[in-house]
Amino acid sequence: MRNPLTRYPHRLAAIVVAACLVTAVACSSSGGGSTDAGAGAGGGTSDTVIPLAPCPLDALASATQPVEVVLWHPFVAKTKDTLEAMVAQYNASQTKVKIRAEAQGSYNELAAKYQAAVPSKDLPAIAIFEDINTKSVADSGTVLPAQSCIDADNYDTSDLLPSVKAFYSVGGALFPSSANISTPLLYVNRGQFRKAGLDPDKAPTTLAEIRADAEKLKATGVVDKPLALSLQPWFIESWLNGEGAPIVNNDNGRGPGQTTEAAFDTDKTREIYTWIRDMNKDGLLTAVPNTDGNIDDYLAMAQQKTAMIIESSVAATSIKAFLKGDLDPSTLQGGSGAAPTDPNALDIGAALFPGVSEPGKVRLGGSGWYITNTTKPEVQAAAWDFMKWWNETDQQVRWNLEGSYLPFRTSAAKDPRVTADWTNDISGRWLAISYSQLVNGIDPDFPGAQFGPFDKYTTATSSSIESMIFSGVEPAAAVTDAATKTTDAITQYNRDNF
Amino acid sequence: MAAELNQPGWKKLTWYVVLTVLSLVILFPVYMALVRALSTPVAYVKAGQPLHPVDIQSDVFRRAWNEGDLGAKFVVSTVVTLIIVAAQLGTALLAAYAFTFLVFPLKRLLFALFMATLMLPIEVTLIPNQDTIRNLHWLDSYPGLVAPFLATAFGTFLIRQGFMGIPRDLRDASQLDGFGHLAFLRRVAIPVTRPVIASFAVIAFLGAWNQYTWPRTVVTQGKWETIQIGLKALSAAKVEESNIGLAAAILAALPILALLILLQRQLIRGLTAGAVKG
Numbered sequence A: 001m002r003n004p005l006t007r008y009p010h011r012l013a014a015i016v017v018a019a020c021l022v023t024a025v026a027c028s029s030s031g032g033g034s035t036d037a038g039a040g041a042g043g044g045t046s047d048t049v050i051p052l053a054p055c056p057l058d059a060l061a062s063a064t065q066p067v068e069v070v071l072w073h074p075f076v077a078k079t080k081d082t083l084e085a086m087v088a089q090y091n092a093s094q095t096k097v098k099i100r101a102e103a104q105g106s107y108n109e110l111a112a113k114y115q116a117a118v119p120s121k122d123l124p125a126i127a128i129f130e131d132i133n134t135k136s137v138a139d140s141g142t143v144l145p146a147q148s149c150i151d152a153d154n155y156d157t158s159d160l161l162p163s164v165k166a167f168y169s170v171g172g173a174l175f176p177s178s179a180n181i182s183t184p185l186l187y188v189n190r191g192q193f194r195k196a197g198l199d200p201d202k203a204p205t206t207l208a209e210i211r212a213d214a215e216k217l218k219a220t221g222v223v224d225k226p227l228a229l230s231l232q233p234w235f236i237e238s239w240l241n242g243e244g245a246p247i248v249n250n251d252n253g254r255g256p257g258q259t260t261e262a263a264f265d266t267d268k269t270r271e272i273y274t275w276i277r278d279m280n281k282d283g284l285l286t287a288v289p290n291t292d293g294n295i296d297d298y299l300a301m302a303q304q305k306t307a308m309i310i311e312s313s314v315a316a317t318s319i320k321a322f323l324k325g326d327l328d329p330s331t332l333q334g335g336s337g338a339a340p341t342d343p344n345a346l347d348i349g350a351a352l353f354p355g356v357s358e359p360g361k362v363r364l365g366g367s368g369w370y371i372t373n374t375t376k377p378e379v380q381a382a383a384w385d386f387m388k389w390w391n392e393t394d395q396q397v398r399w400n401l402e403g404s405y406l407p408f409r410t411s412a413a414k415d416p417r418v419t420a421d422w423t424n425d426i427s428g429r430w431l432a433i434s435y436s437q438l439v440n441g442i443d444p445d446f447p448g449a450q451f452g453p454f455d456k457y458t459t460a461t462s463s464s465i466e467s468m469i470f471s472g473v474e475p476a477a478a479v480t481d482a483a484t485k486t487t488d489a490i491t492q493y494n495r496d497n498f
Numbered sequence B: 001m002a003a004e005l006n007q008p009g010w011k012k013l014t015w016y017v018v019l020t021v022l023s024l025v026i027l028f029p030v031y032m033a034l035v036r037a038l039s040t041p042v043a044y045v046k047a048g049q050p051l052h053p054v055d056i057q058s059d060v061f062r063r064a065w066n067e068g069d070l071g072a073k074f075v076v077s078t079v080v081t082l083i084i085v086a087a088q089l090g091t092a093l094l095a096a097y098a099f100t101f102l103v104f105p106l107k108r109l110l111f112a113l114f115m116a117t118l119m120l121p122i123e124v125t126l127i128p129n130q131d132t133i134r135n136l137h138w139l140d141s142y143p144g145l146v147a148p149f150l151a152t153a154f155g156t157f158l159i160r161q162g163f164m165g166i167p168r169d170l171r172d173a174s175q176l177d178g179f180g181h182l183a184f185l186r187r188v189a190i191p192v193t194r195p196v197i198a199s200f201a202v203i204a205f206l207g208a209w210n211q212y213t214w215p216r217t218v219v220t221q222g223k224w225e226t227i228q229i230g231l232k233a234l235s236a237a238k239v240e241e242s243n244i245g246l247a248a249a250i251l252a253a254l255p256i257l258a259l260l261i262l263l264q265r266q267l268i269r270g271l272t273a274g275a276v277k278g
Helices: A009-022 A024-041 A077-093 A107-117 A131-139 A146-153 A162-167 A190-195 A207-219 A233-242 A267-281 A296-302 A313-323 A377-390 A393-403 A416-424 A426-440 A454-471 A475-496 B009-038 B041-046 B060-067 B070-101 B107-119 B122-135 B142-149 B153-164 B168-176 B181-192 B194-209 B213-218 B227-235 B239-262 B264-272
Strands: A067-073 A097-103 A126-130 A178-182 A184-189 A227-230 A285-288 A308-312 A348-351 A365-372
Touching: A067 A077, A067 A107, A067 A377, A077 A097, A077 A377, A077 A393, A077 B227, A097 A377, A107 A126, A107 B122, A107 B213, A126 A131, A126 A377, A131 A365, A131 A454, A146 A377, A162 A426, A184 A190, A184 A233, A184 A313, A184 A426, A190 A207, A207 A267, A207 A308, A227 A267, A227 A296, A233 A267, A233 A454, A267 A285, A267 A454, A267 A475, A285 A296, A285 A454, A296 A308, A296 A313, A296 B041, A308 A313, A313 A348, A313 A426, A313 B041, A313 B239, A348 A426, A365 A377, A377 A393, A393 A416, A416 A426, A454 A475, B009 B060, B009 B239, B041 B239, B060 B070, B060 B239, B070 B107, B070 B142, B070 B153, B070 B181, B070 B194, B070 B227, B070 B239, B107 B153, B122 B142, B122 B213, B142 B213, B153 B194, B168 B181, B181 B194, B194 B239, B194 B264, B213 B227, B227 B239, B239 B264
Parallel strands: A067 A097, A067 A126, A227 A285, A227 A308
Antiparallel strands: A126 A365, A178 A365, A184 A308, A184 A348
């Protein structure tokens, strides 16, 4: 969950300044407002006063030949294949627009390349950025907010999920035109729960219950390290968010004022850190460092070396794959969830994300689709046309069934194809739990923090937890360290206006 | 050599044991890559990640080739690598010749400056180089992929060291025979330093073939992706298909392996050159 958009703040500042000099138009139309107000006004950077870049809706109608729209995406393997097949379907469905999907490796690589191309305005028409980049992408002044096109096109957004709209809005304006959505889940080894005398249908709902169950699993000798915890800042955020505890000031970065400092150096955060530290100290937890491609928690689950992991809902299909050969096909495809005849067979279930005090409260994750404002008007209009198609129920259904992302609109979740999968297929049932968190577990008035140097916060949080686990730093000191680094990053971001 | 052959049996045996153990240590990761490539990932993990393949998938290499579209990427990588190796050999030979045999003002300073570029990691030059390539409209093209690597300070240094080992007498003799600079380079200097040049060619090939950061930076379209970019995409696939990435990595390493076998004799002579002096 790193944010490479602002990984090189000095360089970025230079790039943005250069971009402003070269492309005075783009900056004055969108980013200029905040640039002027931010310097010296002391809290004057108000997101709500930035005029949105206009949506050139009519430009597509007047285009005389097919408009090519370049789409940069971070997907690989099956998700990439699904995306490309869907793009081909769109291209074949009409003659005015031709989408060219180009894989850029990963979110980080895509963002780095995007940033490098900003000065020359040689940007794709659509780019996909990670959830934590919302504010920095909006501040970059290079995107056409979806809100502009929604307003210009009288596009009906009532069917779009309120929690997603809230999360991806900056100053009341929705920025990305679509989103790939996931939420974290608790995956449990039901067989090991049974062996320890625990009810596998009553998975732990709070951190305290995880600890109680872990102690029982360990004491009965069923498994040595009952929890394998991937040290992702996303989970910490979800725990804090579920408690209504902010990461930064200014109403968690969403208020009318300027965000100036971290707000998480609190008892609540210390309570979470202490829980992790004590679980580790008492031998109840395997800590899995948050590095790219580290899947030790999956492997521990597959080898029955752990009874619980917390992972994203997009992991559902991978975890289901481990069950092949252990659960009989009828169970995999939607049996009663009864115990397999072999007590040692792998039997995994998923449950609501356990919270500090109640389950199912999360901060949604994933990424957003942004239309850029540096291309020709007809390209921007064509990109919007594609995004409207992409958001239609049929496409959102397919993106869920084949791409594992949760649907962006409620009609897709109610579609018979999705409800059938969510009832009958084991990973589908897990996605249904994940979706219920999206609907019930996120307060649209408090959907999660939003600030420019979000990546600095996640890096600081990762290293603070790792220092606590691997170097014995006290929880309070670790939290303070992360908060100090976050505040420093925000100060620098505000000073450099990026 | 004679002394080696006459070593007592036990001494020879000890050496063979030591060398066998060392080669096993070096080959172990390669073996494990093969094991994991051939195994069905989920079954392999559940079997506790043993030292032998589990539930072998014999078609994994074909799947990796097709899913990663490796054929097209091999072509791009091969063209890029051949251009870079040829260009680096050409520029390094000429520059090394000049720094060794020619007399010109500020020679030492220029050579020091040349060497200083070795200290610059690619990260430092990445952004400016990318801007240059972008301004030249060379993104997604062969010129963009090879331009920053046509000359090399390292190769110049290496070959210069080789040239400096050429006795002065040889040079004087060839001058008496009427050899000019190019004739001397072609007919004396290059043949004499062939092991060094071959070593450098292999190193240049390795470097060019294994590049990731630069191609990723200047390529946005799939058809210009090199083999290493293809590997990254495959290796990032899902857990249940993780063997595809390893199979592709093995395929991508084959040209390097072939080159090493082909140039083995030259390489060993290059490594031991100077070690048997006197």
